[in-house]
Amino acid sequence: MTEYDVPSRWILHLPTTLTSVDGARALAEALRGSLGHVTAIDFGETTLSEEDRQFVRTRVWCDQRLPGGGRCALPADHPGGSCRADRCSP
Template identity: 70%
Template sequence: MAAMTAPRWIIHLPTTLTSLDEATTLAVALRDSLGHVTAIDFGETTLSEEDQQFLRTRIWCDAKLDGADRCRRRDDHDGPCGAMDEGPHR
């Protein structure tokens, strides 16, 4: 029988932003400034409209790369995965 793991907690952080691009830019800025905090899993970041929180938009691909790295490119990126960030709007 597999060992049970403790549930992870999600922090819902409402904003006053009104566009997906603005929210994505903020998510990138938060990842860039708080990326050293190991308790935050930025690869799993999703965005949703305030009144449709069940419809989530994934930000990053987060596929496993060689070693412990994960893909830092946008979820819908073209080409191979990579550890280099391509910026918020590509």
């Protein structure tokens, strides 16, 4: 492997019986709250999609890179244009 080779990451698609985007978002937030300590899960990249329209995805969290290497954990549609470390926390 060279310095340019990056191992492929795997995506876990977790179907639910939920019937609303708000319910799916709430479940994603609960999973992040209870499993946030598991470093193998990249919650910042969480997206939602309807069962039969999986190619149309809705981002859950902003996930914009912050100074110092962290990422914004606020909702994807939070107001404010640019993220700052002092206001980007769950």
